[in-house]
Amino acid sequence: MHPADSPAHSSDPEDFNLKDTNPKLGERWPSGGAYGGRGWMNGERYASTFDLVEQMSYLYVRVVKAKDLPPSSITASCDPYVEVKLGNYRGRTRHFEKKMNPEWNQVFAFSKERMQSLVLEVFVKDKEMVGRDDYLGRVVFDLNEVPTRVPPDSPLAPQWYRLEDRRGEGKVRGGIMLAVWMGTQADEAFPEAWHSDAASVHGEGALNIRSKVYVSPKLWYLRVNVIEAQDVVSNDRGRFPEVFVKAQVGNQVLRTKIHPTKTASPLWNEDLVFVVAEPFEEMLFLTVEDRVTPLKDDVLGKITLPLDIFEKRLDHRPVHSRWFNLEKFGFGVLEADRRRELQFSSRIHLRVCLEGGYHVLDESTMYISDQRPTARQLWKQPVGILEVGILGAQGLLPMKMKDGRGSTDAYCAAKYGQKWVRTRTIVDTFNPKWNEQYTWEVYDPCTVITLGVFDNCHLGGGEKTNAANAARDSRIGKVRIRLSTLEAYRIYTHSYPLLVLHPHGVKKMGELQLAVRFTTLSLANMIYVYGHPLLPKMHYLHPFTVNQVDSLRYQAMNIVAARLGRAEPPLRKEVVEYMLDVDSHMWSMRRSKANFFRIMSLISGLFTMSHWFVDIRQWRNPITSVLVHILFLILIWYPELILPTLFLYMFLIGLWNYRLRPRHPSHMDTKLSWAEAVHPDELDEEFDTFPTSKSHDIVRMRYDRLRGVAGRIQTVVGDIATQGERVQSLLSWRDPRATSLFIVFCLFAAVVLYVTPFRAVALVAGLYYLRHPRFRSKLPSVPSNFFKRLTARTDSLL
Numbered sequence: 001m002h003p004a005d006s007p008a009h010s011s012d013p014e015d016f017n018l019k020d021t022n023p024k025l026g027e028r029w030p031s032g033g034a035y036g037g038r039g040w041m042n043g044e045r046y047a048s049t050f051d052l053v054e055q056m057s058y059l060y061v062r063v064v065k066a067k068d069l070p071p072s073s074i075t076a077s078c079d080p081y082v083e084v085k086l087g088n089y090r091g092r093t094r095h096f097e098k099k100m101n102p103e104w105n106q107v108f109a110f111s112k113e114r115m116q117s118l119v120l121e122v123f124v125k126d127k128e129m130v131g132r133d134d135y136l137g138r139v140v141f142d143l144n145e146v147p148t149r150v151p152p153d154s155p156l157a158p159q160w161y162r163l164e165d166r167r168g169e170g171k172v173r174g175g176i177m178l179a180v181w182m183g184t185q186a187d188e189a190f191p192e193a194w195h196s197d198a199a200s201v202h203g204e205g206a207l208n209i210r211s212k213v214y215v216s217p218k219l220w221y222l223r224v225n226v227i228e229a230q231d232v233v234s235n236d237r238g239r240f241p242e243v244f245v246k247a248q249v250g251n252q253v254l255r256t257k258i259h260p261t262k263t264a265s266p267l268w269n270e271d272l273v274f275v276v277a278e279p280f281e282e283m284l285f286l287t288v289e290d291r292v293t294p295l296k297d298d299v300l301g302k303i304t305l306p307l308d309i310f311e312k313r314l315d316h317r318p319v320h321s322r323w324f325n326l327e328k329f330g331f332g333v334l335e336a337d338r339r340r341e342l343q344f345s346s347r348i349h350l351r352v353c354l355e356g357g358y359h360v361l362d363e364s365t366m367y368i369s370d371q372r373p374t375a376r377q378l379w380k381q382p383v384g385i386l387e388v389g390i391l392g393a394q395g396l397l398p399m400k401m402k403d404g405r406g407s408t409d410a411y412c413a414a415k416y417g418q419k420w421v422r423t424r425t426i427v428d429t430f431n432p433k434w435n436e437q438y439t440w441e442v443y444d445p446c447t448v449i450t451l452g453v454f455d456n457c458h459l460g461g462g463e464k465t466n467a468a469n470a471a472r473d474s475r476i477g478k479v480r481i482r483l484s485t486l487e488a489y490r491i492y493t494h495s496y497p498l499l500v501l502h503p504h505g506v507k508k509m510g511e512l513q514l515a516v517r518f519t520t521l522s523l524a525n526m527i528y529v530y531g532h533p534l535l536p537k538m539h540y541l542h543p544f545t546v547n548q549v550d551s552l553r554y555q556a557m558n559i560v561a562a563r564l565g566r567a568e569p570p571l572r573k574e575v576v577e578y579m580l581d582v583d584s585h586m587w588s589m590r591r592s593k594a595n596f597f598r599i600m601s602l603i604s605g606l607f608t609m610s611h612w613f614v615d616i617r618q619w620r621n622p623i624t625s626v627l628v629h630i631l632f633l634i635l636i637w638y639p640e641l642i643l644p645t646l647f648l649y650m651f652l653i654g655l656w657n658y659r660l661r662p663r664h665p666s667h668m669d670t671k672l673s674w675a676e677a678v679h680p681d682e683l684d685e686e687f688d689t690f691p692t693s694k695s696h697d698i699v700r701m702r703y704d705r706l707r708g709v710a711g712r713i714q715t716v717v718g719d720i721a722t723q724g725e726r727v728q729s730l731l732s733w734r735d736p737r738a739t740s741l742f743i744v745f746c747l748f749a750a751v752v753l754y755v756t757p758f759r760a761v762a763l764v765a766g767l768y769y770l771r772h773p774r775f776r777s778k779l780p781s782v783p784s785n786f787f788k789r790l791t792a793r794t795d796s797l798l
Helices: 203-209 335-343 523-530 546-564 573-579 589-617 622-637 639-658 680-686 696-728 736-755 758-769 782-788
Strands: 057-067 080-086 089-092 103-111 119-126 134-142 159-164 171-184 212-215 219-230 243-249 252-255 267-277 283-293 296-306 311-313 322-325 347-355 384-394 400-402 405-407 410-416 419-422 433-442 448-455 474-482 491-502 505-520
Touching: 057 080, 057 119, 080 103, 119 171, 134 159, 134 171, 219 243, 219 283, 219 546, 243 267, 252 267, 267 546, 283 347, 296 322, 296 347, 384 410, 384 448, 410 433, 410 573, 419 433, 448 505, 448 573, 474 491, 474 505, 474 573, 491 680, 546 573, 589 622, 589 680, 589 696, 622 639, 622 758, 736 758
Parallel strands: 311 347
Antiparallel strands: 057 103, 057 171, 080 089, 080 119, 119 134, 159 171, 212 419, 219 267, 219 347, 243 252, 243 283, 283 296, 322 347, 384 433, 384 505, 400 405, 410 419, 410 448, 448 474, 491 505
16 A cells, blocks of 8 residues: 555645646557566567556456366365465455356456565465365466567467465366466456455445446437317316326426416417436326416326337427327226226327437536437537546545545546546555546537546445435546647647635645547548537527526436446446536626626726727827828728738737647636635535525525625616617607707718718718827717717616
8 A cells, every 4th residue: 555644735826737747658568577588578569559648567367267176075065266366465256155166257457566576376265164264276377477468469368277285296186277467457357357456445345446438328308299188177077177287207397387268178389398318217297287276286187108109300390299198197996987087088189209409418518528419310420539548646635534544545537428437446545546548539629528536435335325324435626628729639748736616715636647639530520510500400490498408407417427326336426416517507606706707808808909099099109109090091091901901910910829829728727716715605605505504694694795796786787778778769759859969960970971982081080089189178079978968768767
């Protein structure tokens, strides 16, 4: 185990920056090594599929099976298992009861960096209920004689070995089939192997430390168009029902509006949209209900429909509607009632389809990683390949206590498109080295890959996943990389700060070391993508409302988290929610400030331009003012040069900024996020539950603060509305004198502009606007005075 001394956390803002690294990627095999010329390959060779990570060498031992093992003299049977020993590291297979010819097919991997011996021993033992296990035999290997294998070479064929006695002086009864070789993490056996650096993990916990690749479930939008119903009879025969339809798929419940008139044949024509996942496990459950009182609804009929009977639609063409007979709720107890139900039943008219032309949003649109529609027939060809080497982490903080000291069992998860990956868990170290490489197909470069580091809290194997106090994998930090910011074919090797916002402030939890390469396949396809709509065309032909998008995204997140949580090993709900930013829509004073200052930084460019123009008008720099006058005269005399000059100026600015272009991907910016100067109470509010769990006094204080902020926003919005209403009042005759003056001015201006060349008008207006301050009054201009006197609708506000 690594020493568990936690690194000192520095609050220096420089620690939050991205750092360049220089890892030894794709390190070559040496022509000779510590184990002699026979142990290593004589020629140099690359592990081509793992060229973005540092090579890690392992000794692999595959224990296949045994035969003809001797029975115990006491029980006349054998409960065999195998123990693989290299120095102080011991790995064991599972044992079989009363089996003379067991088959294990298990792989053990010993890190070359931690090898403490040049001798590998494989023991076959008989498990005893009481006392020490019986020794059946062993096989010994000299590591100098172990061959080396690098994919894509075929796997090494296992061989039969006769068992030796304890002292190695003779053979004993029985044999074992083994394969022993030196390899790297590129070996096919690596993900499923038992690792020596996780020797302390046993039982089900050993399954939770393996690296895995997951695929998100295929999500569909289920559109239920409730058209009408017929012969709907109220339970109270003396009144017409106030009818609405409630639809449920899993835990998603939607309902139509109550029909405005009381009738037995209501008409709605409303769309109810759900998120469903293949394979379809839920049913569509529809009920027609009567609003008897505001607190009581009577069920008048119901129907349950499987989802696989509905048509899968790829475009906007309408699907056929169908009538369905409703079952009477609670009906059919008596046979006479059943016969009567068959003779007469209410009906409902539905148009239901599975939408294949939409992309089901399961993540925030700001960090979207996939934009393809659900139907595979509509997918385009990929435009590139994304390769990510997850090298390791540095300086992680202790996340839990183990044996009286801080400990961290870290793994990294990555999500792009429908593919999720999870590295193996490195046990009890603050500087884990994963060196695992993964590849994704890229269909749109304007997407984001998300990587998160977590602390594995399920190494004991006995945790109850559904318990209220179940262990949860702790978040260590997250990194986002937008692919459009990456240059093609370049390898980016950086150390990204892992920043997490806690109730007491932002904290650096460590650094994640990555190697990223984005390869483009076709320049023509890339150009086409940049002019193509961001989402499939159905999002624009039949768009969802903002509330629908938020609700459907939340349901899609829950479905993805539930399905991935059923995998083995599970990708747990807290991991999926953190990677998908499930709480990004919640209110936060800090985020509001950050967004406000983002807007101000955009407007600051306009302010700077206006200040520069004011300086021109004030002749603060006479040379610049003269040059602007000359440029203005040239553009007036040759107006056809205006647009070419503008575009040429932007072209030159772009060339000038090329030398200042960013050299590294973007990362979490604490200043932009307004995380460094945030008030503690605002952070406490951000981490509050919804609905709130705070005391009434705190809630009242936060409500008053929110009212103050909203009051200022209200004033700004009111001022904007006032300016717009003043423009409208120019021709509305709300102020008869102002409108009369304005229309007389419009008539005069029309005559003057008709008889005067446009160049002369533009020249006079420009020179008048740019006139020297000696010829300008400090009082507001006449148009400004006239505009500010116009009326607005503020007089009509209560």
